[in-house]
Amino acid sequence: MVFPAFFRSLRMAPLASAMALLAACSSGGGSKPVAPSPQANQLYAQLDQASKGYETALAQARAGNTQASQQTLTAALDQLKTASAQCPSTPGCDSQRFFSVFDRLLRLKDGNFDLGDDMGSMGADLPEGSDAGKTGAASLPEAQRSVTLLRGQQLSQLIAMNGPVKAALEMWLTQWRGNLMDTYVNYQFLRYQMWPAYQKEDLPEALLFGIMAKESGGKVHAVSRSGAAGPLQFMYATGVRFGLNTEDGFDSRFDPAESARANAEYMDEQLKAFNNNLELTLAAYNGGEGRMRRLVGDNTSVSLYDPVIYNQLSQETRDYVPAVLAAAWLFLHPESYNLRFPHVDGAQGSVVLKRPASLTELTVCLGSAAGMQDGWFRTLRNLNPRLDPQVSQPTGARIMLPKVLEKSYEARCTTGPWPILANDLHTAVIPVVPSSPSPPATTSSRNGSTSRTRNYTVKRGDTLTGILNKVGCSSVQEVSEMNDLKHHQIKPGQVLKLPTCR
Incomplete structure (x- = not known):
C-alpha cells in the first residue's frame, strides 16, 4: 500500500523534543513517586487524549485524508508536549508514564507507512522525479526499506525496551556514535549486495544493520582476535558450514554478498530452532548455537533475561544481544532519538x-x-x-x-x-634502519619488507590475508611471488616464506 507523499516526511522529532523536556524529571532522584494529585491526573488525561489523537491521525492517513491527518497529528503532539512540560513541577506526576507512551507510539507507527516516519529522510535530498539512484541499492523497492516484520511479527514488538536495551541505546548515541554513523555510511554502499539475501529470507533490514554495527562497523576485511572474519564476523568452521570457503586464495567470508547470504541462512536456521525467539537466536550467533540449545532445552519461549539463562551467559553475549537490537531500533527510528543519518547515494x-x-x-x-x-x-x-x-x-x-x-x-x-x-x-622507497647489529640495511618498497625471510607453517583455518595481517608489512602479491603460489592458494601444513619486518 502506498500512502501520500506527505507522510514520507512525517517526523517523530516533535515528540522526541517533548520527551527531552522530561529528562530532568526522570533523573531528579531515586525516591518512589507519591500518589498522583488531581493536577497529575489531569495531565494523564491529556496524555491519553494525545495518544488517541495520534492513533486517529494514523487511521486518517491510511484512509487517504491527508489534511485532516496532519491537523489531528499536530494537535496530538502539541497536547503531549504541553502535558510533558508540566509534569516535572506537578506533584505525583510520573514521567515514566510519558516515556511509555512515547515508546508505544513508536511501535504503533511501525509498518503503517511505506517508508516509516524516520526512514523517509533517506531520499529527502533527491528532487521529485529525479533519476538519481535508479540502479544498485535504489533499484530495490523503496517500500522494503521499512520492512519490520520477522516471521509475521512486528520487529518492534520483539524488541523489549528493557534496561539492557536502553543502556545500549545510550552507548550508540554517545560513546559508540561514531561507529554507528560509519556503519550506516558503509552499509549504504554495500546495501545492494547484502540486503537482497535478507529480503529473500524474509528478514528485516534493521536486523542486518544491527548485526553489522556490532560486528564490524561495515568494514569488509575486519578480523577479530578470535579469528572471526568479514563484515558479519563468521568463524571459519561456521563459515564453511554455510558455504563460505577459500577460493583462489580469497576467503569468501570477506565477500559482502556471500557473507550476507550465509548470515541470513544462519538466522533462518536458528530462528526455526528457537521458535522465532530473536534474542535467543542472536545469543546463539554470538555465543554458539550448541551452548544456547543446551541452556534453553525444549523451552524456546523462555526469555533471554530469565536468570536461569542470563546468569549463565558470558558478559560478551549479555552485551551483544541488546547492542544489536538497539542499533536496529535506531536504524528504524533515528530522528526520534535526536539522531540524523546522512543521505548517501549508494547506487x-x-x-x-x-x-x-x-x-x-x-x-x-x-x-x-x-x-x-x-x-x-x-x-x-x-x-x-x-x-x-x-x-x-x-x-x-x-x-x-x-x-x-x-x-x-x-x-x-x-x-x-x-x-x-x-x-x-x-612507489616511494623507505630506508630500513636495523634496530640491532645485522647485515647492512637494505631498501625496500613502501610496505617495509626486507630481503630476509622466516618460515610459517599454514594452520587449518588460515587465510593468506589473515597471515599477512599478522605480518603487517607485506602484500598478497609479494608473498605469492616469494612462494610461487598459484592464485594465492594455500593449504594446511604448507610452509611459507614470509618477509622479516622491521
Whole structure:
C-alpha cells in the first residue's frame, strides 16, 4: 500500500523534543513517586487524549485524508508536549508514564507507512522525479526499506525496551556514535549486495544493520582476535558450514554478498530452532548455537533475561544481544532519538581503468569527491574485497565504486597531476634502519619488507590475508611471488616464506 507523499516526511522529532523536556524529571532522584494529585491526573488525561489523537491521525492517513491527518497529528503532539512540560513541577506526576507512551507510539507507527516516519529522510535530498539512484541499492523497492516484520511479527514488538536495551541505546548515541554513523555510511554502499539475501529470507533490514554495527562497523576485511572474519564476523568452521570457503586464495567470508547470504541462512536456521525467539537466536550467533540449545532445552519461549539463562551467559553475549537490537531500533527510528543519518547515494557503479592504478592511488586522486571528507579508501576496499589495495591493477581492469564517482574518476584519475602524484607517493622507497647489529640495511618498497625471510607453517583455518595481517608489512602479491603460489592458494601444513619486518 502506498500512502501520500506527505507522510514520507512525517517526523517523530516533535515528540522526541517533548520527551527531552522530561529528562530532568526522570533523573531528579531515586525516591518512589507519591500518589498522583488531581493536577497529575489531569495531565494523564491529556496524555491519553494525545495518544488517541495520534492513533486517529494514523487511521486518517491510511484512509487517504491527508489534511485532516496532519491537523489531528499536530494537535496530538502539541497536547503531549504541553502535558510533558508540566509534569516535572506537578506533584505525583510520573514521567515514566510519558516515556511509555512515547515508546508505544513508536511501535504503533511501525509498518503503517511505506517508508516509516524516520526512514523517509533517506531520499529527502533527491528532487521529485529525479533519476538519481535508479540502479544498485535504489533499484530495490523503496517500500522494503521499512520492512519490520520477522516471521509475521512486528520487529518492534520483539524488541523489549528493557534496561539492557536502553543502556545500549545510550552507548550508540554517545560513546559508540561514531561507529554507528560509519556503519550506516558503509552499509549504504554495500546495501545492494547484502540486503537482497535478507529480503529473500524474509528478514528485516534493521536486523542486518544491527548485526553489522556490532560486528564490524561495515568494514569488509575486519578480523577479530578470535579469528572471526568479514563484515558479519563468521568463524571459519561456521563459515564453511554455510558455504563460505577459500577460493583462489580469497576467503569468501570477506565477500559482502556471500557473507550476507550465509548470515541470513544462519538466522533462518536458528530462528526455526528457537521458535522465532530473536534474542535467543542472536545469543546463539554470538555465543554458539550448541551452548544456547543446551541452556534453553525444549523451552524456546523462555526469555533471554530469565536468570536461569542470563546468569549463565558470558558478559560478551549479555552485551551483544541488546547492542544489536538497539542499533536496529535506531536504524528504524533515528530522528526520534535526536539522531540524523546522512543521505548517501549508494547506487553501484564501476570504471574500466584507463591507466594502471591501485586502490590506494585511486583514493588519493579521488580526494574528497562527492563530499566524502574522510576519503574513499574504505569504500573502495569494501566494494573490491578480492583486491590487495597496494597492488597496481592493469589498464582495462574493472574497479567497482559508487556510481557518483564515475565522473570523478574520469576528471581526476585518468590525466592531469593527481594520478601522477598518487603514483609518486605509492612507489616511494623507505630506508630500513636495523634496530640491532645485522647485515647492512637494505631498501625496500613502501610496505617495509626486507630481503630476509622466516618460515610459517599454514594452520587449518588460515587465510593468506589473515597471515599477512599478522605480518603487517607485506602484500598478497609479494608473498605469492616469494612462494610461487598459484592464485594465492594455500593449504594446511604448507610452509611459507614470509618477509622479516622491521
